Amino acid sequence: MNVQVYKDPAQIGKAVATLFAAQVVKNPDCILGMATGSTPLPTYGALVELYEQGVVDFSTVRSFNLDEYVGISRSHEQSYYRFMFDNLFSKINIKPENVQVPFPASENLEDDCAAYDAAIDAAGGVDLQILGIGHNGHIAFNEPASVFPFGTHIVDLTQSTIEANKRFFDSIDDVPRRAMTMGIGTIMKAREIVIVATGADKADAACAMINGPVDPQCPASVLQLHPAVTAFLDEASASRLG
Ligand code: PGA
Numbered sequence: 637m638n639v640q641v642y643k644d645p646a647q648i649g650k651a652v653a654t655l656f657a658a659q660v661v662k663n664p665d666c667i668l669g670m671a672t673g674s675t676p677l678p679t680y681g682a683l684v685e686l687y688e689q690g691v692v693d694f695s696t697v698r699s700f701n702l703d704e705y706v707g708i709s710r711s712h713e714q715s716y717y718r719f720m721f722d723n724l725f726s727k728i729n730i731k732p733e734n735v736q737v738p739f740p741a742s743e744n745l746e747d748d749c750a751a752y753d754a755a756i757d758a759a760g761g762v763d764l765q766i767l768g769i770g771h772n773g774h775i776a777f778n779e780p781a782s783v784f785p786f787g788t789h790i791v792d793l794t795q796s797t798i799e800a801n802k803r804f805f806d807s808i809d810d811v812p813r814r815a816m817t818m819g820i821g822t823i824m825k826a827r828e829i830v831i832v833a834t835g836a837d838k839a840d841a842a843c844a845m846i847n848g849p850v851d852p853q854c855p856a857s858v859l860q861l862h863p864a865v866t867a868f869l870d871e872a873s874a875s876r877l878g
Pocket of ligand 1: 675
């Protein structure tokens with residue numbers, strides 16, 4: 637795993653946005669893997685700037701998002717679908733029909749999961765995926781477990797993730813209890829992966845991901861096995877690396 641340490645989240649945002657823009661310039665028909673949460677916001681802000689400067693054209697880009705809550709509508713202000721339009725898609729020229737966010741809404745959620753993996757495969761697979769990391773080492777909603785889940789699946793959120801996400805909802809009772817998420821196998825199929833960790837509260841998770849054993853108790857540690865991963869850390873999240 638290639639590890640790069642930057643001063644602060646804004647610097648990381650610029651660096652990762654440049655990587656994404658370079659990917660699009662090199663291959664205008666590429667497939668981008670997108671993430672939600674606070675971590676990618678500086679990257680999305682910097683990507684919007686590059687778009688406004690005329691540096692990058694998203695008109696033939698397609699994208700797949702990592703995950704979505706079960707049980708809230710797409711127009712809900714905390715849906716990840718809405719997050720992506722509010723923070724990126726409505727600010728660049730990506731075509732709405734070219735973006736996919738998991739949509740766990742049918743009678744049979746397992747079918748939705750299988751269809752999502754099939755859609756990624758049919759599109760040719762993700763060229764460049766951005767990830768954040770949870771305090772417990774999760775990536776997307778793949779929580780610590782005894783095995784690495786392979787494909788897209790439905791998960792029960794852990795109490796720590798519900799706690800971490802309650803800041804976005806009126807109360808903890810409003811936080812959805814389940815989500816649909818790409819599996820570890822789905823994520824590992826991406827040709828190139830960028831994982832971003834910022835803030836001192838991510839220092840333990842970043843250290844376990846980079847220096848710990850490959851262990852499903854720290855889902856992000858699986859990235860040590862991927863041939864093209866770069867971890868972007870700020871000084872605070874890199875403080876335990878030694
Ligand atoms: P955050 O979430 O970016 O809001 O810290 C990251 C994650 O839980 O994957």
